């Protein structure tokens with residue numbers, strides 16, 4: 001009898017929204033072992049229900065991406081959940097949005113957005129590197145936004161002047177992706193906009209339900225190869241324009 005090697009996943013910000021839907025869809029295949037990371041496991045009641053019916057394929061780990069000690073402390077839990085399999089897919093999904101503009105932004109709040117949306121994901125990727133190296137796929141997916149695209153500022157749904165801290169943080173996340181790719185050509189690193197998705201972040205407005213966005217994200221990310229590393233994609237596989245015309 002030959003056992004198929006499971007595919008392993010880590011999803012940050014898995015308590016709600018896109019992260020929770022990623023976990024739900026991943027668990028629908030018995031080939032997947034999923035680590036769902038969230039900052040308050042006690043309050044993640046839906047995740048706990050998923051775990052009860054996952055037959056040991058779901059691990060819930062405490063991880064606040066804005067707390068660097070929390071990120072470092074999560075490593076031993078990740079290692080014990082994934083062991084010699086390593087980590088095939090790291091999805092840096094956790095993120096926050098603030099409403100501000102270039103001439104009204106609060107610099108302390110801006111730093112908190114950058115801490116959560118970029119510095120945290122950078123450190124999560126660093127601490128996961130040994131686990132990624134052990135795996136077969138070695139994929140990092142940074143969940144970005146069209147808001148971070150210099151080429152899409154004028155047409156962005158949030159308006160050219162709006163959500164400045166968020167947009168700057170996602171632009172930085174896109175640059176992190178390119179730098180990660182350049183430093184480690186053995187990894188496949190993708191930055192991706194999930195589309196406008198009806199979650200708490202958007203007050204349930206947007207063109208897509210989480211189910212549709214996540215089905216697209218998973219289709220794209222499981223098909224990418226090292227040739228795609230560094231690309232800025234949308235949930236449907238289209239490429240996002242990263243520079244102004």
Ligand SMILES: NC(=O)c1ccc[n+]([C@@H]2O[C@H](COP(=O)([O-])OP(=O)(O)OC[C@H]3O[C@@H](n4cnc5c(N)ncnc54)[C@H](OP(=O)(O)O)[C@@H]3O)[C@@H](O)[C@H]2O)c1
Pocket residue numbers: 012013014015016017018019038039040063064065066067092093094095096116143144145146193194195196197198199200201202206
């Ligand atoms: N929805 C959209 O239309 C859209 C569009 C473009 C990009 N995105 C990106 O997609 C990702 C997911 O967004 P969403 O729409 O699912 O947002 P959401 O519904 O607001 O969910 C955000 C998730 O991130 C978690 N989170 C926030 N800060 C965290 C921290 N410090 N540590 C750990 N987890 C943290 C939240 O956990 P708690 O439950 O603990 O708060 C929650 O699970 C974000 O990166 C967002 O920027 C979304």
